[in-house]
Amino acid sequence: xxxxxxxxxxxxxxxxSDYHSMGTYPSQPALTHTGNxxxxxxxxxxxxxxxxxxxxxxxxxxxxxxxMIAESLNLELSEKNILSDINYIDLxxxxxxxxxxxxxxxxxxxxxxxTKPNFNKRYIAGGKETLNDxxxxxxGGLKKVIEGTxxxxxxxxxxxxxxxxxxxxxxxxxxxxxKFSQDHGGVSLIKYDAEFGYSIGYINxxxx
Numbered sequence: 001x002x003x004x005x006x007x008x009x010x011x012x013x014x015x016x017s018d019y020h021s022m023g024t025y026p027s028q029p030a031l032t033h034t035g036n037x038x039x040x041x042x043x044x045x046x047x048x049x050x051x052x053x054x055x056x057x058x059x060x061x062x063x064x065x066x067x068m069i070a071e072s073l074n075l076e077l078s079e080k081n082i083l084s085d086i087n088y089i090d091l092x093x094x095x096x097x098x099x100x101x102x103x104x105x106x107x108x109x110x111x112x113x114x115t116k117p118n119f120n121k122r123y124i125a126g127g128k129e130t131l132n133d134x135x136x137x138x139x140g141g142l143k144k145v146i147e148g149t150x151x152x153x154x155x156x157x158x159x160x161x162x163x164x165x166x167x168x169x170x171x172x173x174x175x176x177x178x179k180f181s182q183d184h185g186g187v188s189l190i191k192y193d194a195e196f197g198y199s200i201g202y203i204n205x206x207x208x
Contacts, residue, residue, distance in 0.1 A: 004149075004150065004151040005193065005194040005195070006151065006191070006192065006193050006194070007146065007150070007151050007152070007153060007191070007192040008151065008152045008153065008189060008190075008191055008192075008201070009142075009145065009153045009155060009189070009190040009191075009192060010046075010051075010152075010153065010154050010155065010187055010188075010189055011155050011157060011161075011162045011165060011187065011188040011189075011190060012042070012154060012155065012156045012157070012185065012186070012187050013157070013158065013159055013162060013182040013183065013184060013185065013186045013187075013204075014059065014061055014062055014065070014156070014157070014158055014159075014184060014185075015031060015035035015036075015038050015039050015061070015065050015184055015185045016031070016032045016034045016035035016038070016184040016185065017030055017031050017032060017035055017061045018030050018031075018032055030061070031061060031064065031065065034184075035061075035065070035184065035185070038184065038185035038206070038207075039065055039068055039069065039185070041185075041207050041208050042069065042185060042187070042207050043068075043069060043072040043073065044207075045207040046069075046073060046154075046207075047072075047073065049152060050151075050152055051073050051075060051152045051153070051154055052149065052150030052151055052152050052153065053075065053081065053148070053149060053150040053153050053154070054066055054069060054070050054073075054075050054077055054081065054153075054154040054155075054156070055081045055082075055083055055086065055145065055153070055154065055155045055156070055157075056077060056081065056082050056083070056086075056155075056156045056157075057082075057083065057084075057086045057087045057088070057156065057157045057158060057161070058082055058083070058084055058087050059087065059088070059158070062156045062157065062158075063077070063082060065156055066082075066154075066156045069154065069156070083141050083144075084137075085137045085138060085140055085141025085144065086138060086141045086155060086157040086158075086161050087157075087158070087161075088158040088159075088160060088161065089124065089127065089129050089131070089134050089160055090124065090127040090128045090129045091124060091127060092124045092125055092126030092127030092128070093124070093125040093126035093127075094106070094124050094125070094126075094127070106123075106124075106125055109123040109124070109125070110123070113131075114178060115178075116175070117131055117174065117175060117177060117178070118131075119131040119132040119135065119174045120132055131160075131164075131174070131177070134160060134161075134164065135164050135167075135174075138161050138164045138165060139164075139168060142165060142168070146192055159182040160177065162180070162182055162188055163177050163178065163179075163180050163182065164177065165190065166180055166188065166200075166203065168198070169190055169198040169199070169200060170200070180203060180204065181204055182204055183204055183206055185206065185207075186204040186205060186206055187202075187204070187205045187206075187207065188200075188201075188202065188203045188204055188205070189201030189202050189205075
């Protein structure tokens with residue numbers, strides 16, 4: 001295994017799918033026209049960058065998008081690189097419901113999660129994770145990526161995962177988790193140096 005002392009980690013937020021356009025939480029969504037367009041823009045901009053490896057969360061949307069990107073950039077998305085560590089929070093009974101439905105039935109929990117998040121509280125009915133649980137597995141997934149091969153790395157994942165990584169890199173409090181906007185297909189560049197640690201290249205950049 002060849003370990004690179006310096007790595008560029010490109011964190012990509014899920015490209016737009018029909019659940020985003022309909023305002024529901026995910027349950028096997030398909031990419032929209034806009035989602036496909038942004039994937040093509042991303043590919044065109046990254047053809048000149050020697051990407052070594054691609055990782056994806058387990059969501060159908062992200063796996064399909066990762067396969068499209070991998071094929072265009074002459075990469076392979078192997079099963080071992082589809083990581084549960086970088087999945088979104090377990091949505092429990094919220095899965096497949098619209099934001100309006102969730103607010104109607106679970107308004108206090110939704111409001112608490114999005115405005116004053118307690119990382120030790122399980123907000124989501126039927127969900128198995130707190131934000132602290134997600135934070136621990138995301139940090140574990142990032143450690144695997146850092147210790148793995150490749151100097152230029154793509155990770156296709158979700159807003160809370162990207163924001164949790166930004167909290168770690170910037171060393172800022174947990175309650176800042178929702179202060180970073182993440183557009184569909186937006187890319188954040190995290191730089192890692194074995195001697196000096198992490199730094200930020202850019203956050204939520206849209207390629208056109």
